[in-house]
Amino acid sequence: MISQQLNDTITRIGPKTEAGAVLRCYWHPAALVEELESQLPIPVNLLGERLALVLDDAGDLRLVTRISAIGEPAVFYPDSTEIKIEVTGPTYPVMVKKGIAFAYLGNGEAPEFPNFDCFRADDTHVFAFKGLWECNWLQALEIGIDPAHASFLHRFLKDDDQGSNYGKQFRDKVAQTSMPMTQVLREYPRPDINVEETDYGLKITALRHMDNGQTHVRITNQIFPEAICIPMSREMTITQWHVPIDDENCYWFTLFTSFKEPVNKELMRAQRLKEHKLPTYAPLKNRENSYGYNPQEQADETYTGMGMDINVHDQWAVEGMGRIQNRTREHLGRSDKAIIRYRRILRQAIDAMGAGNRNALPMQNGEKIKTIIGPLSNDAVAPTENWSGASHQADLERRAACPWDASV
Amino acid sequence: MTQQTPIPAEEFIDAPTGWVRILDREALEIARPLIPVVLNGQRLVLFRDEEGELGLIGRNCPHRGADLCYGRLENNGLRCPFHGWHFDRTGQCVEQPAEPEGSPMYKAIKVPMTPVEERDGGIWAFLKDGDTT
Ligand SMILES: [Fe+2]
Numbered sequence: 001m002i003s004q005q006l007n008d009t010i011t012r013i014g015p016k017t018e019a020g021a022v023l024r025c026y027w028h029p030a031a032l033v034e035e036l037e038s039q040l041p042i043p044v045n046l047l048g049e050r051l052a053l054v055l056d057d058a059g060d061l062r063l064v065t066r067i068s069a070i071g072e073p074a075v076f077y078p079d080s081t082e083i084k085i086e087v088t089g090p091t092y093p094v095m096v097k098k099g100i101a102f103a104y105l106g107n108g109e110a111p112e113f114p115n116f117d118c119f120r121a122d123d124t125h126v127f128a129f130k131g132l133w134e135c136n137w138l139q140a141l142e143i144g145i146d147p148a149h150a151s152f153l154h155r156f157l158k159d160d161d162q163g164s165n166y167g168k169q170f171r172d173k174v175a176q177t178s179m180p181m182t183q184v185l186r187e188y189p190r191p192d193i194n195v196e197e198t199d200y201g202l203k204i205t206a207l208r209h210m211d212n213g214q215t216h217v218r219i220t221n222q223i224f225p226e227a228i229c230i231p232m233s234r235e236m237t238i239t240q241w242h243v244p245i246d247d248e249n250c251y252w253f254t255l256f257t258s259f260k261e262p263v264n265k266e267l268m269r270a271q272r273l274k275e276h277k278l279p280t281y282a283p284l285k286n287r288e289n290s291y292g293y294n295p296q297e298q299a300d301e302t303y304t305g306m307g308m309d310i311n312v313h314d315q316w317a318v319e320g321m322g323r324i325q326n327r328t329r330e331h332l333g334r335s336d337k338a339i340i341r342y343r344r345i346l347r348q349a350i351d352a353m354g355a356g357n358r359n360a361l362p363m364q365n366g367e368k369i370k371t372i373i374g375p376l377s378n379d380a381v382a383p384t385e386n387w388s389g390a391s392h393q394a395d396l397e398r399r400a401a402c403p404w405d406a407s408v
Numbered sequence: 409m410t411q412q413t414p415i416p417a418e419e420f421i422d423a424p425t426g427w428v429r430i431l432d433r434e435a436l437e438i439a440r441p442l443i444p445v446v447l448n449g450q451r452l453v454l455f456r457d458e459e460g461e462l463g464l465i466g467r468n469c470p471h472r473g474a475d476l477c478y479g480r481l482e483n484n485g486l487r488c489p490f491h492g493w494h495f496d497r498t499g500q501c502v503e504q505p506a507e508p509e510g511s512p513m514y515k516a517i518k519v520p521m522t523p524v525e526e527r528d529g530g531i532w533a534f535l536k537d538g539d540t541t
Pocket residue numbers: 143149150153154310314
């Protein structure tokens with residue numbers, strides 16, 4: 001439980017807020033490149049500001065301030081022809097990386113991009129998509145650094161064969177075994193969670209000790225301030241930002257990064273377009289239609305009764321908390337270890353900014369940022385007495401077989 | 409028995425403090441006996457457990473606030489689909505399957521409950537003033 005005042009401090013991100021000042025030290029996904037291929041300008045609603053992505057006189061993409069009507073909905077997407085630019089308003093630099101236009105809304109010089117796998121992989125090996133969640137960004141992030149929930153929220157009461165599971169989370173077999181990931185999650189629901197601070201944020205290790213002296217090791221990451229990097233399948237990782245639109249809405253932007261084979265972007269895009277409505281990328285399953293909830297399915301097949309798409313489960317969990325989770329009523333447990341640690345580094349960052357010490361924030365230290373690689377995100381099964389070394393080795397083998405430079 | 413429904417629509421009731429008939433008994437005679445109700449602005453979940461008794465408890469899980477009206481009605485109580493925390497009809501947490509084996513934390517966790525009873529073919533609740541605590 002935290003005070004209402006602290007909850008406000010860590011969740012609200014408008015231009016004059018403390019957490020807003022921390023977030024404005026970083027690049028944020030503003031739009032998918034596929035959005036601006038068909039029209040420009042396009043509206044961008046980001047960090048409580050009403051903006052538009054335009055081409056400037058030099059032919060570069062830039063974010064400019066957009067004139068908005070009082071009471072304009074938070075998720076508003078006017079047509080190009082209806083966008084009016086506020087010529088005296090703030091403007092911000094934009095940089096395109098792997099299908100996402102990133103924007104920097106902060107003061108002074110923008111930081112370098114770290115050399116994460118999602119940025120250094122070949123374009124053929126990275127696919128970008130986004131989707132709307134109607135809630136505050138922090139609860140959206142917190143579900144991504146909560147390794148225990150996968151054993152419940154994403155539980156499948158039956159394991160399906162792995163034939164048609166390309167591009168889907170948790171549907172692979174676990175490396176070095178014939179056990180589906182779904183079975184491991186279901187049978188071992190109490191992971192030991194270790195959290196380490198790193199130069200990019202947090203490294204989170206969830207250990208599920210299985211029978212026969214084997215341990216399932218899942219390594220995920222929090223990338224400060226609002227992203228995660230997690231394994232999706234043996235072949236792919238997910239790097240996902242939870243970008244505030246305003247205090248009560250956010251977009252997830254994901255870079256799906258493939259190690260060995262190029263990503264089948266057409267298939268990945270078609271799978272996701274079936275679940276979302278353009279131009280806002282609002283999910284078709286939502287609060288209004290009870291997320292497609294089916295009590296019979298909840299009894300027989302899935303834990304939620306909301307279908308096989310785990311994105312919908314996460315969306316239900318975070319939207320059901322209310323627009324901004326009331327953390328004065330929460331009761332965090334051992335499963336929330338990474339969430340507790342994350343809030344601590346966010347508060348430290350807020351304090352550092354208050355003291356005028358921006359360099360104390362993660363990844364704000366100039367040239368060194370480019371030397372940050374990885375991060376390691378992997379599922380592996382290893383002998384319990386050597387889980388750390390064996391998990392690392394499994395990741396190295398995957399990286400060695402990769403056509404782009406994935407060395408660590 | 410009526411058809412499988414998704415979540416029934418929320419029932420909104422505002423009334424002075426005291427016992428109030430909030431629903432007909434038949435309202436809960438559905439395949440999944442659970443209805444979200446809002447009493448004097450308080451969001452609650454009404455459900456019937458396997459012993460046939462009623463529970464009327466707060467709508468948000470005390471862990472991280474997930475919406476319990478999508479809970480799993482099982483093991484004579486309501487289980488949050490987020491981390492499996494299980495509550496009996498009084499709102500008492502009886503199990504936390506993601507916490508370490510042997511952890512006593514669940515004993516201190518309780519969802520606020522509103523007194524509820526059945527009589528004269530109706531479901532009655534004891535309403536408090538319309539605060540949001
Ligand atoms: Fe999840």
